[in-house]
Amino acid sequence: MKILVTGGLGFIGSHTVVELQNKGFEVVIIDNLSNSSTAVLEGITSITNQLPLFENIDLRDKDAVHNFFEKYTDIAGVIHFAASKAVGESVEKPLLYYENNIGSLVYLLQELQNLPEAHFIFSSSCTVYGQAEKMPIDENSPIQAAMSPYGNTKQIGEEIITDVTKVSNIKAILLRYFNPIGAHSSAAIGELPLGVPQNLVPFITQTAMGLRKELSVYGNDYPTPDGTCIRDYIHVVDLAKAHVVALQRLLDKKNIEKVEIFNLGSGVGSSVLEVIEAFEKVSNQKLAYKIANRREGDVTMAYANTDKANSILGWKTQLSLEEAMESAWKWEQKIRS
Numbered sequence: 236m237k238i239l240v241t242g243g244l245g246f247i248g249s250h251t252v253v254e255l256q257n258k259g260f261e262v263v264i265i266d267n268l269s270n271s272s273t274a275v276l277e278g279i280t281s282i283t284n285q286l287p288l289f290e291n292i293d294l295r296d297k298d299a300v301h302n303f304f305e306k307y308t309d310i311a312g313v314i315h316f317a318a319s320k321a322v323g324e325s326v327e328k329p330l331l332y333y334e335n336n337i338g339s340l341v342y343l344l345q346e347l348q349n350l351p352e353a354h355f356i357f358s359s360s361c362t363v364y365g366q367a368e369k370m371p372i373d374e375n376s377p378i379q380a381a382m383s384p385y386g387n388t389k390q391i392g393e394e395i396i397t398d399v400t401k402v403s404n405i406k407a408i409l410l411r412y413f414n415p416i417g418a419h420s421s422a423a424i425g426e427l428p429l430g431v432p433q434n435l436v437p438f439i440t441q442t443a444m445g446l447r448k449e450l451s452v453y454g455n456d457y458p459t460p461d462g463t464c465i466r467d468y469i470h471v472v473d474l475a476k477a478h479v480v481a482l483q484r485l486l487d488k489k490n491i492e493k494v495e496i497f498n499l500g501s502g503v504g505s506s507v508l509e510v511i512e513a514f515e516k517v518s519n520q521k522l523a524y525k526i527a528n529r530r531e532g533d534v535t536m537a538y539a540n541t542d543k544a545n546s547i548l549g550w551k552t553q554l555s556l557e558e559a560m561e562s563a564w565k566w567e568q569k570i571r572s
């Protein structure tokens with residue numbers, strides 16, 4: 236049986252394709268190459284010796300999506316990553332985000348609702364919680380008004396999926412990621428930030444590589460032990476494995492409800508300064524950084540309550556922050572060599 240991975244040439248998508256192949260699944264990737272390249276196919280294949288099927292399709296093209304399901308009639312499950320995901324860009328170009336992230340999802344679901352059964356894993360985000368009151372954050376934490384169009388597309392996406400499962404044979408699992416970082420230990424795949432990285436870890440590794448003058452730490456006057464923001468950084472390989480476990484749960488019909496939600500994090504909160512410290516330890520070099528002003532829209536603290544994923548999915552992270560930073564650094568050195 237084939238598994239469709241949309242956005243399968245992206246950061247989390249490519250790592251998930253590797254883990255699916257490791258578990259014996261045949262994978263077909265849809266990607267429009269807007270934020271990735273076909274070189275990632277070679278990276279995946281160099282790890283697993285299995286070349287995934289690949290269709291260069293833009294999911295905003297309704298007919299192309301329909302034709303895909305005419306061609307592939309044996310799709311047993313779908314893991315949907317394809318979406319625009321830069322928070323700042325979404326504020327400047329909201330319609331790009333609503334058209335891409337919502338439009339693509341609707342066209343995909345329109346095809347799935349016609350199948351006798353469909354198993355759908357959705358890439359969601361802890362941003363749906365905004366600044367949660369209670370730490371660690373569990374799945375019952377209230378959904379707060381989105382702080383960006385990007386975050387809103389995740390909230391709306393969850394609602395669309397929930398509504399469709401009520402009137403179709405689609406069963407879904409929504410995975411709310413915390414902060415994915417790191418790269419596959421082979422350094423054959425990793426995060427390919429185009430342009431100036433918005434996220435912390437690629438900015439750190441690019442600074443260490445000399446591509447950036449220094450890292451700006453966005454504020455050290457937060458109400459946290461060292462004054463910098465706290466996040467739950469999860470190794471992308473651990474995150475990828477969670478997708479395979481979630482898919483298998485649906486394929487084995489172990490899901491209790493038609494829509495299930497899981498927070499995916501390490502359960503540990505790390506501050507920006509602690510991430511820098513972890514990097515300096517694994518790279519054995521000092522990082523150039525300065526304290527700068529707070530970044531608009533940042534929450535002070537967010538880390539996951541992982542009880543539900545641990546107990547119901549039977550999944551928990553295995554890799555540490557230091558292992559993630561080490562793999563991120565190895566990847567940065569590889570792509571710049």
Ligand code: WQD
Nearest residue numbers: 320322360362414433434435438451452453464507530533
């Ligand atoms: C982490 C911390 C920054 C860069 C975002 C998205 C979220 C998800 C993950 C998609 C914050 C600080 C950062 C820098 C810094 N993406 N920082 N200097 O904002 O927690 O989450 O990525 O789903 O939706 O919102 O991640 O890596 O941008 O920031 O000090 O140059 O690092 O202030 O405290 P964030 P991030």
